[in-house]
Amino acid sequence: MEEKQLLQGLQARQESAFKYLVNTYQTKVYNTVLAIVQNPEEAEDVAQEVFMEVYESIEKFRGDAKVSSWVYRIATTKALEAYRKRKTQKRWGGFLSSLFGENDEVIHHPVDFVHPGVVLENRERSTILFKAIGKLADNQKIAFTLHHVEGLSYHEITEVMQLSLSSVESLLFRAKSNLRTLLKDYYAKEVN
């Protein structure tokens, strides 16, 4: 289906258009969200919410950008929201539990995230990397994920993030630099 046709179909609330959109983008959305929330059940949940948002906000989309850019934008926004929410819940969950005298229990069980698409021999290292990615600032996290997990080009990332090419380049440079620092700390502790 052509982009214009798809947009018209979506605005007319045609099920065939919406179904086509979901089938075309479900893997892209799920994969992007998964890399950010780092939990498969949550990623599925958020991915559904992304398409619900697309459906509900189609009138707002002027068609001045590609449908894919718009969908990726909603996906990254919702993924970050979910990630932040879970982090806050963990923090408060721990606080409330300590109030009720359940200090002994480890409140959140940090399950090591394994992305199913990573090459087998890299799985262990990628788990360490994803932990570090989780600690990046939002925009760096998005840019890094879109490029290294989704394989988007710098140009495509500018369309999703609505930033200039130099801004995207800067984000990716800083992301890598910060990851290096985080990994340095990690491996230094590991040795000790």
Next chain:
Amino acid sequence: MEKHYNNEEAIERTLQSLEGIQPAEPNPFFYTRLQARMEQKFVKKTGWQWRPIYVYAALGLVLLLNFATIYTLTHTPTKNTSTVDSFANEYGLNSVSSLDTN
């Protein structure tokens, strides 16, 4: 020094660990589950009373009441004159008033 070198190598290898990554796929029947969730949301948002069957039933009831009312009104003889007469009798308005100047 060797430790430091090994760490550097480990860092680089970790940074490269996403090379060749394949996209993760959602569970099968993603669209079906999405549809179900959206339908559920619609019912929740607007309430069970807005489900089509209830809307049609309510409309049907209103129409029925309208027809019944119209039928009742058109088939019942009006008792207007008798009502007016009895009212007039009660207040002595039938006879000519002594206050009439003619």
